[in-house]
Amino acid sequence: MINNEEFTNRLKKVIEYYSESASSFAEEIGVQRSSISHILSGRNKPSLEFVLKILSTFPEVELYWLMNGKGKFPSEKNTPVRLEEKVTSEKQDLFSEPLSHNPNVEAPQIQKQIGSSNKEIDRVIIFYKDGSFSNFENS
Template identity: 60%
Template structure:
């Protein structure tokens, strides 16, 4: 069971973060303005459908954060791990195969990689250029 008062505070943070008014927020998630007003005033509790519409319209909002305050908002950007790239490079047969595998892991399509730079915590780096 969620704490409605705390949910309202988090919902207001979402609305403020995106610079929306209650009306424009309602329009973006596809609910009536009165639904937002009733939830923000504490008159009504948010329905599952309402929560799902918020999550679908604003991908930076994490479900657990919105419901119970656990997690982050806006959600932290997820970066590919260096270990994943290293693993891809060591499991491929040749340089062309490595580049293809790296592009697939990073979600890059129909573009060629010119250079990959790996930065280490000691301040050094390694540069891989297409030759």
């Protein structure tokens, strides 16, 4: 279980590091301003969705550091590049290519493996054992 007060202090550090206000930070990660306010005041605990939005928007924030203070901020293994810039500079179009690199597996077979063929993939997140991740969005 996370310590709310310590989490709040680390969240404030992240907000200050990017020279954001609580309001602009909320907009940046795609949550309501009241969500940030309630977390900063200690009224609410952060949800998993809230934490994932921070991590996907600011890749130099490490999960373990944000949740329990272990590790460093900003991460030394991630360069301070925003997700939008990272996706643009390292464009990987995962959605126009088959998911498998096996030439014997056709796209319809892959679609059966991942679900109904009438559903379109919006986003794929890959989590690595070192706490980092890659986020790929269908654009």
